Amino acid sequence: MNCTSCKSELTAFLDNETDPRQSGLISLHLDVCPSCREELERMRMERAWWSDLPAEPDPDPGLWNHIQSGLSSGRVSRIRSMAAAWRDFFFPDYAFSWNRAAAACAMAGVLLLSSFGTLSLSPSGTDTAVSAMENYVHWRVRQSKSLTPSRSSSASVEELKAQNPFLEPDSASSRSNPFLPG
Amino acid sequence: MACINEYQDLRQKDSFGRVVEQAKTGDTAAFQRLYGFYVRRLLSFAHRMLNNRTEAEEVVQEAFILVFRKIGTLKENDKFESWVFRVTRNLIYLRYRRRPSQLVSLETDEELKEELEALEEPQASPEEKLLAMEKHKAARRAILSLPEKMREAFLLSVFQNFPYQQIAEITGKSVAAVKSDIHRARMLVREHIRSY
Structure with missing residues (x-):
């Protein structure tokens, strides 16, 4: 064994983590190598230095109480206790029985089937969307008609003619068409 | 000290497995005994890893709650010690990840x-x-000054006196890697304690 491999094994040697064969080889090397012996001594001193450090202060006395409360206030236990509270409120004399469970399942099934039936009677989603769009288009048309002045009505034509400075007020309506006979 | 003696007695009498077994049945007194045995050691480990006493207490509290809730899943009662340290170590790493910019406060x-x-x-x-x-x-x-992975092996060896095999179980590394980590950590910390 050389110095490099010996020094790399010294920590494990001090921690009693080397196998007997390795320990024997290291001991043999230490007998003849003052440098490695010095390294070993230094490591021993460092170990003593670390072990002389003061221990950790006492834990907070309330820590155990926090842990206990943490253990009892788990999510699952909270949900269970809430469910139990509701059950006790509605069924104070509740006791589990298979007959009751079967009856509850049957009722749930009937409710489910009836809800499916109601859904099938209603118009499909596409039809509803199409009719809504049609309604919207009709509404838009009605709105545009009511907002835009109707140019075809005689009153509005008369008004426009009255406002036109290039037309004579009375002659415009009474003038006959020159391209038509008589 | 009394706590340590009681802990050693318990280990020697081989009744440790029985306490764990009682804890598995939901016995609060058994929980409290296990808490008494490990709280100081876990707190010391967490405090030195996190360098923050308040965070260390929070981690230890979380670890005990987790361990006591899941104790039924523990197959070998003798592995309780490694398990509780491993849970604490994992929670410490979660804290590291949550820390925004600096790794240690x-x-x-x-x-x-x-x-x-x-x-x-x-x-x-x-x-x-x-x-x-x-x-x-x-x-x-x-x-x-030590990298986190090296720090945990060093602390478990120097302050908890765990054998390399147990440190490997706690950290999820091979024994050879643990051996190397501890040796390198000892060489790295040497400069910091030279003048003391």
Whole structure:
């Protein structure tokens, strides 16, 4: 064994983590190598230095109480206790029985089937969307008609003619068409 | 000290497995005994890993709650010690990930002083107190200088005296990797404690 491999094994040697064969080889090397012996001594001193450090202060006395409360206030236990509270409120004399469970399942099934039936009677989603769009288009048309002045009505034509400075007020309506006979 | 003696007695009498078995049945008294055995050691480990006493207490609290809830899943009662340390170690790494910018929050000198005052002999002279504080600070600095993976192996070896095999179980590494980590960590911290 050389110095490099010996020094790399010294920590494990001090921690009693080397196998007997390795320990024997290291001991043999230490007998003849003052440098490695010095390294070993230094490591021993460092170990003593670390072990002389003061221990950790006492834990907070309330820590155990926090842990206990943490253990009892788990999510699952909270949900269970809430469910139990509701059950006790509605069924104070509740006791589990298979007959009751079967009856509850049957009722749930009937409710489910009836809800499916109601859904099938209603118009499909596409039809509803199409009719809504049609309604919207009709509404838009009605709105545009009511907002835009109707140019075809005689009153509005008369008004426009009255406002036109290039037309004579009375002659415009009474003038006959020159391209038509008589 | 009484707690440590009780712990050793329990290990020697081989009744440790029985306490774990009782805890598995939901026995609160057994939980409390296990808590009494491990709380100081876990707190020491978490505090040195996180360098923050408050965070360490939170981690230990979380670890015990988790362990007591899941104790039924533990197959080998003898592995309880490794398991509880592994859970704590995993929670510490979760804390590391949550820390935004810096990996370790440094405790102030005031906090360190308060801690030391709680430990010191009341009749210690001011020089002795100062020396103790300097030594404590040097130790903290040395530990914090280590990379996290190396730090855990070092702390478990130096302060918890775990064999390499158990450290490997806790950290999820091979024994050879643990051996290498501990040796390299000892060489790295050497410079920090040289003058003390």
